[in-house]
Amino acid sequence: MVESKGNENxxxxxxxxxxxxxxxxxxxxxxQSRFVRFHAxxxxxxxxxxxxxxxALGFIPILGWLVGLLLSLAAFxxxxxxxxxAFQGEMYKVPYVGAIAEKQLAKMG
Numbered sequence: 001m002v003e004s005k006g007n008e009n010x011x012x013x014x015x016x017x018x019x020x021x022x023x024x025x026x027x028x029x030x031x032q033s034r035f036v037r038f039h040a041x042x043x044x045x046x047x048x049x050x051x052x053x054x055x056a057l058g059f060i061p062i063l064g065w066l067v068g069l070l071l072s073l074a075a076f077x078x079x080x081x082x083x084x085x086a087f088q089g090e091m092y093k094v095p096y097v098g099a100i101a102e103k104q105l106a107k108m109g
């Protein structure tokens with residue numbers, strides 16, 4: 001599916017665009033590019049995890065909401081950085097999450 005390196009970088013960056021949703025979409029449609037699949041898996045795991053944690057924090061009055069707000073701010077900054085790194089062609093691994101993403105991709109084949 002990947003036509004060129006620039007297109008590959010754009011697809012990798014786009015896998016972060018809507019968080020875990022676009023991550024899942026790119027995991028389903030991209031079968032050849034290891035680079036795109038890595039970023040899609042990392043997006044799915046990272047932003048899926050953040051979504052679940054934020055959901056749980058929403059049930060904790062005041063303190064949970066404040067922590068959720070800080071987590072959302074950190075996630076926004078990370079979202080920008082990860083899209084930029086992917087667009088630049090860098091295989092940037094978020095600590096811990098990047099290793100999990102690689103292991104999951106290895107299991108998928």
